Amino acid sequence: MRDLFRIYRALLQTAWARALEFRGQAGIWILSSIFPLVMMVVWLAIVDEAGPLIGWGRGDFISYYVGAALVHQLTFVWSVWQWDDDIRTGHLSVKLLKPLDPFHYLMTEQLGWKLFILVFLAPLVVVVAWLSPEISYSLTVEQFVAFALSVAAGFVLSMLMSSAFGVLGFWSTQVANLYSLWFGVGQFLSGWIAPLALFPAGIRQVAYMLPFRATMGFPMAILMGQLTRLEIGFGFAVTLGWCVVFLILYRILWRLGIRRYEAVGA
Amino acid sequence: MPRYLRLLTIFWKNTLVSELEYRLNFWSNIGLSLFWLIWAALSVRVYFLHAERIAGWNYDELLIVMGLFFAMNGYRQMVLEPNLSRISEYVRLGTLDYVLTKPINSQFLVSLRHIGVYNWGDPILGLGLVAYALWRLGHVPTVNQLLLFIVVILAGMVLLYSFSLILQTTTFWLINVERMDALVQGLLETGRFPVNFYRGWIQAALTIIIPVAFMTTFPAEALLGRLEAWLAAAAIGLAAILFVLASALWYFALRYYTGASS
Numbered sequence: 001m002r003d004l005f006r007i008y009r010a011l012l013q014t015a016w017a018r019a020l021e022f023r024g025q026a027g028i029w030i031l032s033s034i035f036p037l038v039m040m041v042v043w044l045a046i047v048d049e050a051g052p053l054i055g056w057g058r059g060d061f062i063s064y065y066v067g068a069a070l071v072h073q074l075t076f077v078w079s080v081w082q083w084d085d086d087i088r089t090g091h092l093s094v095k096l097l098k099p100l101d102p103f104h105y106l107m108t109e110q111l112g113w114k115l116f117i118l119v120f121l122a123p124l125v126v127v128v129a130w131l132s133p134e135i136s137y138s139l140t141v142e143q144f145v146a147f148a149l150s151v152a153a154g155f156v157l158s159m160l161m162s163s164a165f166g167v168l169g170f171w172s173t174q175v176a177n178l179y180s181l182w183f184g185v186g187q188f189l190s191g192w193i194a195p196l197a198l199f200p201a202g203i204r205q206v207a208y209m210l211p212f213r214a215t216m217g218f219p220m221a222i223l224m225g226q227l228t229r230l231e232i233g234f235g236f237a238v239t240l241g242w243c244v245v246f247l248i249l250y251r252i253l254w255r256l257g258i259r260r261y262e263a264v265g266a
Numbered sequence: 267m268p269r270y271l272r273l274l275t276i277f278w279k280n281t282l283v284s285e286l287e288y289r290l291n292f293w294s295n296i297g298l299s300l301f302w303l304i305w306a307a308l309s310v311r312v313y314f315l316h317a318e319r320i321a322g323w324n325y326d327e328l329l330i331v332m333g334l335f336f337a338m339n340g341y342r343q344m345v346l347e348p349n350l351s352r353i354s355e356y357v358r359l360g361t362l363d364y365v366l367t368k369p370i371n372s373q374f375l376v377s378l379r380h381i382g383v384y385n386w387g388d389p390i391l392g393l394g395l396v397a398y399a400l401w402r403l404g405h406v407p408t409v410n411q412l413l414l415f416i417v418v419i420l421a422g423m424v425l426l427y428s429f430s431l432i433l434q435t436t437t438f439w440l441i442n443v444e445r446m447d448a449l450v451q452g453l454l455e456t457g458r459f460p461v462n463f464y465r466g467w468i469q470a471a472l473t474i475i476i477p478v479a480f481m482t483t484f485p486a487e488a489l490l491g492r493l494e495a496w497l498a499a500a501a502i503g504l505a506a507i508l509f510v511l512a513s514a515l516w517y518f519a520l521r522y523y524t525g526a527s528s
Contacts, residue, residue, distance in 0.1 A: 045321050049319065200315075
């Protein structure tokens, strides 16, 4: 266990250095992910037209989407494309020669970028939120801790989902497309298109049981102070449950796939 | 001119032949395009659960803008991205020399050499959505409106090309930046919705500085008969100016590049 800690520290240093080196790249990614703000604009236009919706006024939508943009940057994981690449090009063989499970490399690569976001983007968002009169988050210390934990949990679930889909690459060349579909459906049910509170009750109940909420809707609901302790506990339980499901799925598919992979290579 | 047309046919036929080798990928991509189109139409539906009109646009009219966005995005992914995003690679790896030593215009080569066939479904599906929305509205565009539409959308395509070329050419100087096309994609995303949705300075910026308005909103208005004729003229003018600017920047960058390597 201590070994793993030391290894992670070393890998993280590399990932951090790489993230810093490609900060121009990161800048482009951040600038180009303005989609949440585009949706925010639509909701603001609707509020202008129809007045506050179920108690959600201008300030609520702005608070939601500014926070959501940051949360998205922290929970979105693009490992599935890395898996697809590695398996198709055979680069996975190189990774298999190393003493560490490839998952750790992908994990620390993503963590490096997330640390970069935390150090450079998060303070910016905090300052913007603080200075803007329309943005307000009613946060107690307890709620903030819950929020931070929920973002971390969302990230871990994203990693596991990415990996489970990624190892399907041992059988299919369409993994990236499959994940796109999964992610696309998820964008409805995670709180991207619209805050989950604005969906009809039936759809909302379904969304609460699915893994997508963990990456956006759940952290945001905590941040906006809209959940009771019980509801927060429920949300974490659902997230944990899905983590276990995808972990098991990932490891089973990995064992099955790696046997197949080595057979072809040999 | 005929020489360039012949070259274009050869280039694109070659790409088509090699891409069509991957049949499954080819067909699954149109499935994916259809999925994203339906996804977009449904997501817009969510907005209209709460209001009849938004900034003067109803659901079907919004579908027209959405369809045009898909068509423009498809054009970007088929023609602009496979070509212009290679510029930064050419500069970094020095392979731009291979482009410059060829006996044809370098801007032509760098802009039209490749074509991405994977997104062939997007422009077709996008225009299909436009036709569907027009049918739902019960509005058949007059010949005038169609002509105005064609003029404005062509201007929009030239504008998107010029804008992308300008951004990509800056990688001559900002060498470490690889995915400039991600920025172009992000900016085009604002074109999913009519430019009237945005307020004040953002709306102005999206009309004059980064002319996304000409790419989806104004062509949609042309089809609906809501576009004033002078805007079409402005579209042509703006497209011409930006094209000249982009080309000038390209040649300026080439001089800078050649100087560096000798």
